Amino acid sequence: MSFLDEKKINAHLQNFQSNTKEVMDQIPQKYQTNGEPIESPRSAFSQEEIESKRYIQARDTVRSIIQKRDEISDDRAAFLSNDMPENLVDTFEHDTLEAIESADLMASALPVQPWSDDYWAIYNGILGHRYADPNYPSSEDWSVNFNYIRDNDANEIFYNSGSANRIDMLSPSEKYDALIGDKTGALTRRMWQEGKSYYDASGSVETWMGICHGWSPAAYMLDRPVSVATAIAPNNFPIKFYPSDIKALASLLWANVGTPSRFIGGRCNDEAPEQDPDTGRIISSKCFDNNPASWHLAIVNQIGVSRRSFVEDATYDYQVWNQPVTSYNYRYFNPQLMQYANSLSEAKVAVSSFDNDQFTNYRSNAAKSVVGIAMEVSYIVETQPSQNTSDSPANDAVTTVTYYYDLELDDSGTVIGGEWYQNTHPDFLWTPVPDHSARTQYDHLATGTWQSNRPLPEVWRFAARQAAIEQSAPLGKIVERLIQISGM
Numbered sequence: 001m002s003f004l005d006e007k008k009i010n011a012h013l014q015n016f017q018s019n020t021k022e023v024m025d026q027i028p029q030k031y032q033t034n035g036e037p038i039e040s041p042r043s044a045f046s047q048e049e050i051e052s053k054r055y056i057q058a059r060d061t062v063r064s065i066i067q068k069r070d071e072i073s074d075d076r077a078a079f080l081s082n083d084m085p086e087n088l089v090d091t092f093e094h095d096t097l098e099a100i101e102s103a104d105l106m107a108s109a110l111p112v113q114p115w116s117d118d119y120w121a122i123y124n125g126i127l128g129h130r131y132a133d134p135n136y137p138s139s140e141d142w143s144v145n146f147n148y149i150r151d152n153d154a155n156e157i158f159y160n161s162g163s164a165n166r167i168d169m170l171s172p173s174e175k176y177d178a179l180i181g182d183k184t185g186a187l188t189r190r191m192w193q194e195g196k197s198y199y200d201a202s203g204s205v206e207t208w209m210g211i212c213h214g215w216s217p218a219a220y221m222l223d224r225p226v227s228v229a230t231a232i233a234p235n236n237f238p239i240k241f242y243p244s245d246i247k248a249l250a251s252l253l254w255a256n257v258g259t260p261s262r263f264i265g266g267r268c269n270d271e272a273p274e275q276d277p278d279t280g281r282i283i284s285s286k287c288f289d290n291n292p293a294s295w296h297l298a299i300v301n302q303i304g305v306s307r308r309s310f311v312e313d314a315t316y317d318y319q320v321w322n323q324p325v326t327s328y329n330y331r332y333f334n335p336q337l338m339q340y341a342n343s344l345s346e347a348k349v350a351v352s353s354f355d356n357d358q359f360t361n362y363r364s365n366a367a368k369s370v371v372g373i374a375m376e377v378s379y380i381v382e383t384q385p386s387q388n389t390s391d392s393p394a395n396d397a398v399t400t401v402t403y404y405y406d407l408e409l410d411d412s413g414t415v416i417g418g419e420w421y422q423n424t425h426p427d428f429l430w431t432p433v434p435d436h437s438a439r440t441q442y443d444h445l446a447t448g449t450w451q452s453n454r455p456l457p458e459v460w461r462f463a464a465r466q467a468a469i470e471q472s473a474p475l476g477k478i479v480e481r482l483i484q485i486s487g488m
Contacts, residue, residue, distance in 0.1 A: 003031055003400060004331050004376045006340040012374070012404060013338040016421055020358060021280035027424050031400045038399065045208045083291055085298040088264045090306035090434050092297075096413045097344055097371060100300055108304035109327035109378075114219035116383040116396040117247040119210035119321065122198065125149065126211060127173035127248050128191035131385040142195045142205040149192065155183055159235070168240055168387075172248035175241060176474055180456060180464040181234035187468035194472070212382070214255025215247070216322040217432045219380060220309040222250050222483060227390045229485035234455045244385035246482045249474045256473040257438045264298065265290045265313075265428035275423075279358050282423055292405035292418030295426050296373065299328050302431070310431040312379055323379035326398065333372035335406045347371045348409070359406075359419040366416055367408035373418075376402050439476040440467035446477045452485045 016023045030038040086092040094100045120126045123142045128149060130136040135152075137144050154174040157166045170178070173188040198205045225246035230238050241249075274283045290298075302310050302325075309324045332347035333340050336356050341347035348369050357363070357370070378400045388395065404421035445463035450456055456464070456478070464475045 009340045009374045017338050024280035028401050033398045083294045085294045088262050088298050089301040092301050093305050105304035107329035113393045114324035114380045115224045117215045118385045119212040122195045122209040123205040126191040128171050128188045130171045132169040132387050142199045172245040178233050180461045182465050190472040211255035212322045215251035216311045218250040218254040219324045225483050225486040227486050229482045232455045242387050243391035249479045253438050260433045263430040293415045312426050313428040325379045327378045330375035335372040364417045366410045368411045369409045370406050372406045440471050442467040443476050
C-alpha cells in the first residue's frame with residue numbers, strides 16, 4: 001500500500017514553506033502495512049535516554065561495533081569520500097533521474113522480504129531469554145532475570161525434570177547447549193556474562209543494548225526459518241527449535257562473527273548539532289549524514305537494480321535502529337513552486353532561476369538544476385519472539401516512512417548532491433558483501449554431514465562448544481542446517 005499522493009505531498013510542502021524550522025526538526029510519521037499510523041513506535045531506548053538525547057551516543061557505540069573505523073574528516077563536498085553510493089551497492093548502474101525513470105525504477109520492492117526478529121536485549125540475557133516461560137520476570141533489572149535463570153537451572157529441567165513442556169520453554173541458547181551436549185551451558189553462560197559485566201560496573205544494564213546489528217543483516221543474508229525444526233540431542237531427546245529460536249541463533253551468529261561489509265555515511269556524537277538559524281538545517285558536516293544524492297542513488301541501485309537489501313540507520317530518530325530496507329517508491333515535486341509535479345520536467349528548476357531556494361548557501365557550484373523528491377521507504381522492524389510454529393512475511397512488522405529532499409543535477413543531468421527537508425533522515429547505510437556465509441573460526445572442524453534424525457556428530461559438537469566459549473556464537477553450519485530442517 002502506498003501513502004504517497006498529490007494531496008499529502010502538497011500539504012507537507014505547504015507546511016514546510018510556512019514552518020520550515022519546525023518541520024525540519026519533526027520526526028516523520030510512520031505507518032503500518034495496513035495504512036494505520038504508528039503512534040508509539042517500539043524503541044530500544046528508555047524515555048530518559050530519549051529526552052536527554054543520550055540515545056545518540058548509545059547508537060554511535062553500536063555503529064562503532066559495526067564499522068570499526070576512524071572518525072570522518074570535517075571536510076565536506078557534495079559527496080564525502082565515505083559517502084559514495086557505489087561503495088555500498090552491489091551493482092551501480094544509474095546516476096541520472098532520466099535513466100532511473102527509463103528503467104522503470106521509481107518504485108521497487110525486493111522479491112524476498114527480510115524477516116523480523118527481536119533485538120535480544122542484553123538485560124534479558126540475550127539468547128538466554130526464556131521468552132516462552134510465563135514465570136520468567138522480564139524485568140528491566142538484569143539481576144532479577146539472571147536470578148530466575150540461576151534458580152531454575154536449565155540442566156535440571158532438560159536432564160532431570162522429565163517435562164517436555166518445561167524443556168520446550170527453555171531459551172534459544174539453552175536449547176542450543178542441550179543440542180550440542182554441553183552440560184556446562186557455555187553459550188548461555190556467555191549470554192549472561194555479557195550483562196554481568198555491565199551490571200557489576202554500573203549497577204544496571206541499559207535497555208537499548210542488544211544484537212540488532214546481527215539481526216538486521218541475518219534477516220536477508222539467511223533464508224527465513226518457516227517452521228519448527230526438531231533436532232535430536234545426544235541423549236536422544238527431541239528439541240523443538242521454533243522459528244524465533246532459529247532466528248535468534250542466526251542473529252547472534254551475525255552479531256558476533258566478523259563478516260566483510262560495506263558502509264557509507266557519517267557518525268555524529270553531538271546531542272545538539274549546530275543548525276542554520278533561518279532554516280534549522282544541520283550545519284555540522286559530521287551530523288549532516290548521508291547526502292540525499294548518495295541516499296537516492298544507493299537505494300535505487302541496491303533495491304531496484306541489485307535486488308538485495310541493505311541496513312538503514314538514522315541517528316536523530318530514536319524510533320529507528322538498524323532496519324533492513326525492503327522497498328521504496330518516489331514522486332517528484334517542484335522546489336520552486338513547492339508543489340507536486342507530474343513529471344521530471346515539471347519538477348526540474350534551474351539554479352539560475354531558483355529564487356525560492358532556502359538552501360541556496362549550501363548548493364554545489366556545479367549544480368545546474370534542482371529536483372524535489374518525496375520518497376516512501378518501507379523497512380522491517382523488530383517483533384517479539386514467540387512459539388509460533390510457522391513463519392511467513394505476513395508475520396513480519398513493516399514500517400513505512402516518507403522522506404523529503406531535493407537533488408542537485410549537473411549540466412549532464414548527473415545527480416551530484418542535494419538537501420534534506422528534514423533533519424531526521426537516513427545517515428548510516430551498510431550491508432555485508434553478497435554471497436557471504438558467517439562462519440566461526442571453528443566451523444571448519446565440523447566435517448561430514450548432520451542427519452536431522454540423529455544427534456550431532458561428535459566433531460560438530462566439539463567445534464560448537466569451542467565456538468561458544470571463544471566467540472560467544474553458534475556454529476554457522478548448525479544455524480544454516482536448522483534453517484534447512486525448518487523448511488523440510
